Amino acid sequence: MQGLMYRLAELDADSAGLVRVIDYFDTLVRHGSDTASLLRASAQLADCVVGIEIVEHGRSKKNLRRCDPRGRWSPEPQFPPSMARDIAVDDEVLGKVWIERPGAHLPLDEMLVDRMALTAAIILQPRRLPTEAEHTRNLLFPMDELAVLTSCAGLGIEPQTPVRVMAIKAVSDTAGGTAHLVISQDCTPGKAVGIEADGEYLNLVAGSFAPTPELSKLALSSSIRAGISLAASASEVNTILSTARFARAQASATTPIVNADDLGALNLLAPGSHIDHSRIPDLVLAEEIGDTKQGLELLETLRAYLQSGTLRAAADSMHLHHSSVAHRLAKLSQHVGFHVDTFENRARATAMMLVLDGR
Structure with missing residues (x-):
């Protein structure tokens, strides 16, 4: 809005003063x-x-103050008010503001006094403290950096605290309302609470959170699908919200709750904000091992296995015995934290290698 006002001011020089006021x-x-x-x-x-x-609420006493251009308080008027406006909040007059300009009015005086009255009304309006739900929403969908820090303070969460987002949705919405799972308060950072957004239920959980078998059974019996995001600091949790939704989209009847950590580099397919590679455990661990000669050998073996499709074909292409290829893949799996040679992890391993090869 501010940029638009300045562009309008450039088109109409007479409005520049109004814009500045x-x-x-x-x-x-x-x-x-x-x-x-x-x-x-x-x-x-x-x-x-x-x-x-200012008329003090519930009292007839009036609080009057005046100030000159040098910032000095002037209790005695030198000139009568040349222009004044009431300060009104919800049709209630709380007082008035004025200017004491000697001589003729200046072109911007009316706008200046109007803005004084409006600003005073905003200042004097009773301020309602945001609820915990509002703070949680502002943390997940912030307007700016100030909103993030304010929400962290309101929820009693240090900005650097590791957290995750859990996105929950029913398989069908025929029952009405937004489905959700009850998360223990011990697993919730600060005073954060669950909120509804875009037809799903979002929970802020601790960075160490992992679903229990009981929670998974409850999700399955309630026909609920849920996704847990990658970990991030509380001040940056909005940047990984998309990975919670992406993980939820991968949930199924056999796996009702999916952790984004278990998707590895596939999280880069999540729509929305750019995901920092340093947040994806697969890539961090693979980059670490790739800095050594032995690690490069293990990654090259995985590349050959993914391209050929079988252990024996990979062994033939590398002139190795198939047991040597299996040993290397097992060693790599142990390092990166998932079985790189299983069918269900083929897409995850392929995505990891594509990212590494693209660097």
């Missing part, structure tokens, strides 16, 4: 200014004395 007061709101800061900033912008009168 709007942006000036919007900045005060974004920075959480109080009425004293509002007065000082307004007096400096107007280059004359400005004032504010």
